[in-house]
Amino acid sequence: MKYELVSGFETHVELSTKTKIFCGCTTQFGGEPNTHCCPVCIGLPGTLPKLNRQVVKYAIMAGLATNCEIAEVAKMDRKNYCYPDLPKAYQISEYDKPLCEHGYIQLSNGRKIRILRIHIEEDAGKLVHAHGDTYVDYNRGGVPLIEIVTEPDFRSTDEAREYVEKLQQIMRYIGVSDCRMQEGSMRCDVNISVRPQGSDELGTRTEIKNMNSINNIVKAMEYEYERQVDVIEAGGKVIQETLRYDDASNTTSSMRGKEDANDYRYFRDPDLVTILTSRQEVEEIRKSLPELPAVKQARYVDEYELPEKDASLLTKYRRVSEYFDEAIKGLKNPKTVSNFIIGSIFRRVETEKDKESFDVKVSPAHLNELVKMIEDKKIQNNLAKKTLEKMLDTGKSCKEFIDESDLGGVDDSALEQMCKNAIDSNPNAVADYKGGKEKALMSLLGNVMKQSRGKADAQAVKAKLIELIK
Amino acid sequence: MFDAISDYDPKDSTSQGSKTKTYDTINNDIKGMKVGIAREYLEGIREDVKEAVQNAVKVYESLGAEVVYFDMPAIKYALPVYYIIACAEASSNLGRYDGIRYGFKAEHYNGTHDMMCRTRSEGFGDEVKRRILLGTYVLSAGYYDAYYKKAQNLRGTIVKAFNEAFEQCDFILAPTVPMTAFEMGRAVSDPVETYQTDICTVPVNIAGLPAVSVPCGFDSDGLPIGMQLIGNKFEEAKILNAANAYEKAASQNFKETKWGVKL
Numbered sequence A: 001m002k003y004e005l006v007s008g009f010e011t012h013v014e015l016s017t018k019t020k021i022f023c024g025c026t027t028q029f030g031g032e033p034n035t036h037c038c039p040v041c042i043g044l045p046g047t048l049p050k051l052n053r054q055v056v057k058y059a060i061m062a063g064l065a066t067n068c069e070i071a072e073v074a075k076m077d078r079k080n081y082c083y084p085d086l087p088k089a090y091q092i093s094e095y096d097k098p099l100c101e102h103g104y105i106q107l108s109n110g111r112k113i114r115i116l117r118i119h120i121e122e123d124a125g126k127l128v129h130a131h132g133d134t135y136v137d138y139n140r141g142g143v144p145l146i147e148i149v150t151e152p153d154f155r156s157t158d159e160a161r162e163y164v165e166k167l168q169q170i171m172r173y174i175g176v177s178d179c180r181m182q183e184g185s186m187r188c189d190v191n192i193s194v195r196p197q198g199s200d201e202l203g204t205r206t207e208i209k210n211m212n213s214i215n216n217i218v219k220a221m222e223y224e225y226e227r228q229v230d231v232i233e234a235g236g237k238v239i240q241e242t243l244r245y246d247d248a249s250n251t252t253s254s255m256r257g258k259e260d261a262n263d264y265r266y267f268r269d270p271d272l273v274t275i276l277t278s279r280q281e282v283e284e285i286r287k288s289l290p291e292l293p294a295v296k297q298a299r300y301v302d303e304y305e306l307p308e309k310d311a312s313l314l315t316k317y318r319r320v321s322e323y324f325d326e327a328i329k330g331l332k333n334p335k336t337v338s339n340f341i342i343g344s345i346f347r348r349v350e351t352e353k354d355k356e357s358f359d360v361k362v363s364p365a366h367l368n369e370l371v372k373m374i375e376d377k378k379i380q381n382n383l384a385k386k387t388l389e390k391m392l393d394t395g396k397s398c399k400e401f402i403d404e405s406d407l408g409g410v411d412d413s414a415l416e417q418m419c420k421n422a423i424d425s426n427p428n429a430v431a432d433y434k435g436g437k438e439k440a441l442m443s444l445l446g447n448v449m450k451q452s453r454g455k456a457d458a459q460a461v462k463a464k465l466i467e468l469i470k
Numbered sequence B: 001m002f003d004a005i006s007d008y009d010p011k012d013s014t015s016q017g018s019k020t021k022t023y024d025t026i027n028n029d030i031k032g033m034k035v036g037i038a039r040e041y042l043e044g045i046r047e048d049v050k051e052a053v054q055n056a057v058k059v060y061e062s063l064g065a066e067v068v069y070f071d072m073p074a075i076k077y078a079l080p081v082y083y084i085i086a087c088a089e090a091s092s093n094l095g096r097y098d099g100i101r102y103g104f105k106a107e108h109y110n111g112t113h114d115m116m117c118r119t120r121s122e123g124f125g126d127e128v129k130r131r132i133l134l135g136t137y138v139l140s141a142g143y144y145d146a147y148y149k150k151a152q153n154l155r156g157t158i159v160k161a162f163n164e165a166f167e168q169c170d171f172i173l174a175p176t177v178p179m180t181a182f183e184m185g186r187a188v189s190d191p192v193e194t195y196q197t198d199i200c201t202v203p204v205n206i207a208g209l210p211a212v213s214v215p216c217g218f219d220s221d222g223l224p225i226g227m228q229l230i231g232n233k234f235e236e237a238k239i240l241n242a243a244n245a246y247e248k249a250a251s252q253n254f255k256e257t258k259w260g261v262k263l
């Protein structure tokens, strides 16, 4: 029998607000244990939470960027459970009135992954095991999170990969999170079930946690899919449980204990007031959002006639696309700029982090200047490429190198003179060409290029030679 | 003092800010004010307490206030509603006493989980444990709708009843406690009976209203009897003014008791 994968995602994204969700402590990653804390975020008796309005704004931005409806009235609830990393023994979250609902992210195959809800909540601290003891670091406690919950809409690991990449890309574009899985600022829990292909029913699902990269998510899903198919093929039943993914062995194993049959006893947090969001505020936030990557990519293809692949590479990181937008100002041929960025500049920025910040030595204005010279036929394409490398080494403008090594182009009258010289000194080649030997033109071309020390534009020389011979 | 504590607290999101300045408005003039009496407050309370409260009503009449009587059936739900909500919140609020960061910590334990269990078992007293158990129960899946949710709905009903009452009167006069103080040590034996003594005061907590308790006489043992004046939201000035006027007019109730306590 053929089986189908059915999967849904719950993704926690840490918001990059300056301060925590209910107090004024910094949200910075790292730091000596328990130095980013105060009486509120370590839950001392008598302290009260005060909601950071920036968190609401960021969550609304995330909601709008994923096509969600924004609730006018939302509230915060307590999720009660006892664990040493949770100082109040409850997590403040949103249970039945989330801020954002009913959104979607569209994949390249046209399918829409529906987003059930996005809600805000606080992060927990971290347990540190050392010297045979357990310690708690509350630095991360109270850092704002959004949890993005999808419907079980994934049918393949490719779709899952694309979704996570797109989500990361969108959150980074709108600037609400850096979404670094390694640092834990983006964490995915994946629900998986299998069913016979064509069936409408959902099978029993398992939930996988503890994956810290997209590759691991894909590997864990593949493993878990195979495992469930094997169980069913062998006549068994999949048990609903929470699994931990083990990177080293590429297997999943049951995670008992903490999650066993928890009753969170949700109830509205009496210390916090209702979150009201006016329609006007939502519209203002909508207007303030930058052009989203999918829209931008489509525009690059339509407006600048870039290949889909190139447009996708340029829009993957917001800074890269902004660099491109800046560099093409006033140019006729954005494709040249795109080629230079993808072909030359990308080779210098290898890591994800570097591409994200895209802090390259050549400014967009300098690149613009260089491409303008090509368009004005002042410099040849391949020489421009070499110049760009030098610019990338030094951070200097192209003018410096063109002056230094005399790479300036050849103007029309000089070109004509050089072509005449070549024709005059090579009567045989001229005769051969006239006799139908196309190749003879190449030796004339070579002669002109020699005279110009490589500065002349080969296409222009060819045209001029043909014109003169006739 | 009152004006200072009623000011806006930027660290408390439920803080409403300074909506009244009280001290300057106290002038003892209560002529024409309407004193509300809800019949339910006088049901099931001890005769001498009832009498003392009725005497206070007469004092107000003599000061030129008008007395209006009405029914507030909703307040009979206040006690169970209060204990459900208060215990639910307490069960969650007290979770932070896990022995990790501060406070009592069990001496002997085996691992983190055991440490937390022992800390709570040894650290909390019986009444606290009773309320935690009650609170976790009413919030549990399967019981939430029957208890906690119902209590919250009834809370809304009680708030509404008070809103309607304040359309008819300036403040409500009621006994503070249905009897006078019981002997030391008796409270522990029967928690339900002890909870009953709160029956007159919890409606105010449920509805979020200001109230002031004022001595209004003594029982045959010389124990003081109290009455309370309940005001509408942010109308502390009104009830403090009325309390002050009463104190001036009925000073015999503010003498020193035989235990030496000056009321």
Ligand SMILES: [Zn+2]
Pocket (backbone or CB within 6 Å): A020, A023, A024, A025, A036, A037, A038, A039, A040, A041, A042, A142
């Ligand atoms: Zn803090």
